[in-house]
Amino acid sequence: MSRPDNANSPTVLLVGEDRALLRHLSRFLNTFGYDVRQVAETQRAQVLLAAASPQVMIVDGGQDHRKALDFCRAVSGSNREGYTHIVLMAGAADLDMAEALEAGVDDFLARPVVYGELLARLRSGVRAWQFEDRARRQRRVDPITGLPSAAEFFERVRESLSGDAGGMPAACVVLGLDFIRQITAAHGETIGREAVQQVGGILREACGETVFLAALGGDQFGCLLAGMDDCEAAAWAEKVRRRIAEEAMDLPGGRMSLSASFGVAGKRAPAGPPDLWIERVRDALRRAGQSGGNCVVRDGEFAEEDHAWAELAAPGKLFERTTARDVMTPCCLVLGKGEAAAPAMELINRTGVDVLAVVDQEGRYAGAIAAEEALDRLAGAEPSLRTVAELTSRAVPSFDEETPFLELLEFFARGGGTAAVIVENGKPVGYVTAASLAELTTAPHLAIGVLPRFGSCFLRCRETEIDTLRPVELTTGE
Structure with missing residues (x-):
């Protein structure tokens, strides 16, 4: 044997x-x-x-x-x-x-x-x-780059927070290639992998033996810099960013430049759990992408901007200066009271509008034709014998274009209707609907903020085949 x-x-x-x-x-x-x-x-x-x-x-x-x-x-x-x-x-x-x-x-x-x-x-x-x-x-090895995998990186992060290493300064850097999805979609998976491998090679040279480098999957890489704070790590990341920006790939249609966005976060005292550290560096990376990419962002770098936004988005603040004119859909068609009903209904059917404003001889708002209601009223009668005035309803209210946005929301929240006409000096200039305003109140922090007195927001619900809105009670914590 x-x-x-x-x-x-x-x-x-x-x-x-x-x-x-x-x-x-x-x-x-x-x-x-x-x-x-x-x-x-x-x-x-x-x-x-x-x-x-x-x-x-x-x-x-x-x-x-x-x-x-x-x-x-x-x-x-x-x-x-x-x-x-x-x-x-x-x-x-x-x-x-x-x-x-x-x-x-x-x-x-x-x-x-x-x-x-x-x-x-x-x-x-x-x-x-x-x-x-x-x-x-x-x-433990990334198959595309041959670098240590995400599991190895997270293990190193945990080790740096424990034992004797827990008291030493350290920083995490996570970077992602800019527009890698578009590159892959335009040139294929092979080119996308080659771009990741090329950046991996640049990072190997930059990290050497002192910085632990790992591939986190997709187009992202992680670097653990022992002995550096976040400012020193950001300076190191900026050098690497410039080196990547100098790189280009040969493609059938020419050469393509590469770039990457970087997020940097230093170890805090007390350090806290490793997941929190990773989340801080990933949040910094997201901010780098939101800043246009090809840049380095440190954790907490935009704290003043965040504070300013928090004040702007406080209850009642975000839409404080918004008026009906800012949110209306411009009015392109109106009907005269004396026009025949048949051509008017044909126009409504062709355009597919639900509501059409009606004006008097001076062009001032005199009411509106609601398509479904008008069809019901025309049932069994000869349309040619009817005028627009006979089909006009005052059930669709009008608001001046300077009406505050919050007042419109309050009107719809109370169930005042599903649409309204916006007027300037009494003449129709636009429309607003409950559905269109609901699109502005879907984010929970905005929805609670815009109607602080009612403690409610709009939620879209489905009844038969028509989208309607209903107010839903929320607990604001106030």
């Missing part, structure tokens, strides 16, 4: 109370090049497993079958790093295979030991360990 390569000898841990058996198996396995460790007590075995993970562990269940299963269960249920293939050695009469598998046993070896079978089981166990090891390493 072939011997394992001595340079990469598989490690085997023998666990059992039969010390003579441990010595005998050790001599045999050493002959075939295995690196063997022996432990007679399960408690010592658990300590050894916590320090290092052998590829295969053979547990002798001959003298105390129940104790051996409890030990296997404890090992398989622990959170230790790495994988160990567990082989249970027991007599056929002692073996409950289902219970052993539930306890975490991977394979079985009958007693008395048949040495050819033992070697075959070990080779199988080593192959299983190698498969698990490859899978584990692949999870």
Whole structure:
């Protein structure tokens, strides 16, 4: 039988109370090049497993079958790093295979030991360990760039917040390629991957041995800079940003420049959980994108802007100076009171409008025709005998163009109607509908803010095939 390569000898841990058996198996396995460790007590075995993970562990269940299963269960249920293939050695009469598998046993070896079978089981166990090891390493390596994966990056972040490293300054930098989705959509997945790989190469050179670099998936990279505060890290990121901006890719249609946005956040004291640190740096990256990309943004850099926006968006403030003129839809068509009803209804049907303003001889607002209501009133009558005046309704109210926006919202919130006409000096100039104003109140912080006295906002609901609005009570906390 072939011997394992001595340079990469598989490690085997023998666990059992039969010390003579441990010595005998050790001599045999050493002959075939295995690196063997022996432990007679399960408690010592658990300590050894916590320090290092052998590829295969053979547990002798001959003298105390129940104790051996409890030990296997404890090992398989622990959170230790790495994988160990567990082989249970027991007599056929002692073996409950289902219970052993539930306890975490991977394979079985009958007693008395048949040495050819033992070697075959070990080779199988080593192959299983190698498969698990490859899978584990692949999870820790990004397949596109070959850099450490996001899992490795987050682990390094956690380590920098604990132990002796917890008191040392450090900063996180997360960057993302600008417009990578558009690049991929225009030139294909291959070009998108090449762009990510090219930036990964630039980052490798910039990070060297002092900065931990990882690929976070997609077009994003993470850098952990030990010993730097956020200002120093931002200066470092600015140099890297300029280096990336100098790079270009050759494409069939010419050369394409690359750029990246950077978010930077330093470690705080007290440090807090790692997720909070990552969220701060990702928020800074979002701000960089919102600033047009190809820039570096530090955590908290726009605190004054945030404060100013919070004051602007306070209850009742955001639309404080907004009037009906600012939110209306301009009025392009009006009908005269003396016009015939038939052409008017044909015009309404052609344009698809729900409401059309009606004016008198001086052009002043005299009411409106609501399409559905007019059709009901025309039912059973000859349209040519009717005038627009006979179909006009005053149920559609009018508001002056200087009417405050909040007053319009209050009108619709009270159920005053679904539409209104906006007038200037008594003449119709536009329309507003409950549906159009509802679009401005869908964000919860705005919806609560614009109607502080009513404590309600508009929610769109579906009744048959018509969109209507209903006020819904909210708790404002005031």
